[in-house]
């Protein structure tokens with residue numbers, strides 16, 4: 593029996609359960625290379641894990657079934673209707689993959705996954721990836737696999753480009769499809785405001801739009817990608833102004849072309865004193881850089897007042913997936 597699992601009483605049956613959390617992310621730099629033959633793009637990404645986290649409770653079942661659903665005990669900050677609560681759910685896929693790779697008996701190793709979401713769905717903040725990371729950590733403890741964090745991060749890469757970073761957390765450069773991670777120093781917290789949009793954007797559709805804009809010559813086509821070292825330095829120095837000036841995102845133009853309303857909110861954030869506004873990953877969530885925590889609170893309130901959108905002050909880096 594592992595040391596992390598707790599017991600709960602559901603009817604007459606005591607069921608072991610484990611809870612894990614994992615962070616959402618923003619990309620403070622996202623440089624995208626040309627389309628590869630496998631349908632992916634090489635990226636040079638600078639990830640920052642932020643204080644908007646997902647929580648997954650894994651409750652043991654001995655009939656081998658794996659289920660996933662919204663957590664009955666936690667209030668989700670996002671609309672659970674937007675999430676596929678079936679085998680396609682990234683948390684479900686994580687549990688299936690872990691069980692298979694660890695050679696566990698599919699007749700006896702089942703789990704009910706209860707997910708409490710805070711990260712906007714399909715928003716470019718890696719919420720589904722965080723659910724997968726938290727599910728990996730929770731199921732690994734529940735089933736006593738003995739896998740290390742780097743073992744979990746390796747499995748995570750099979751689930752999606754953003755999943756390893758949510759396992760690892762902090763701040764990191766991501767190369768390859770984003771899964772080849774190198775931690776970077778970020779001593780003091782960076783304060784941001786994230787502004788979710790009404791609706792989501794499909795990640796592959798945004799990458800396709802980038803390819804299209806490059807093919808027609810509207811955007812330059814790079815031969816390769818290089819890490820944005822100015823952003824890495826700004827994180828190391830904990831200098832919000834330098835970070836704001838250096839940030840970039842090759843998916844911003846395609847995301848805004850698909851979701852033109854984002855331009856107005858970007859302008860509004862700057863008008864309210866943000867140091868910089870940018871699309872988070874493939875969008876449509878926006879991120880604004882604030883000078884400090886107080887300024888982030890003020891900016892979030894101002895954006896909320898002017899747009900009615902629930903802008904959220906966050907900070908990063910925060911740690912990666914872990915047990916509660």
Ligand SMILES: C[C@@](CO)(OP(=O)(O)O)[C@H](O)COP(=O)(O)OP(=O)(O)OC[C@H]1O[C@@H](n2ccc(N)nc2=O)[C@H](O)[C@@H]1O
Pocket residue numbers: 619622631632633634635637715716717718719721751752753754755768769770795796799872873874875
């Ligand atoms: C753009 C980024 C930036 O961090 O995140 P989001 O904004 O979606 O959160 C990531 O690259 C997304 O990561 P993730 O959402 O895990 O992507 P995956 O499920 O692995 O891939 C979905 C699809 O996105 C495209 N894709 C993804 C990653 C990559 N390096 N090149 C790509 O072209 C491919 O079309 C792929 O089929």
Ligand SMILES: Nc1ncnc2c1ncn2[C@@H]1O[C@H](COP(=O)(O)OP(=O)(O)O)[C@@H](O)[C@H]1O
Pocket residue numbers: 674675676680681682683712713714715716717718719720721723724792793795873874875
């Ligand atoms: N646990 C999950 N939470 C949210 N979305 C999920 C989940 N599992 C699968 N998905 C699917 O993945 C898509 C992208 O999810 P998400 O990770 O929230 O966004 P992004 O990739 O933009 O950061 C969603 O539209 C949804 O169809």
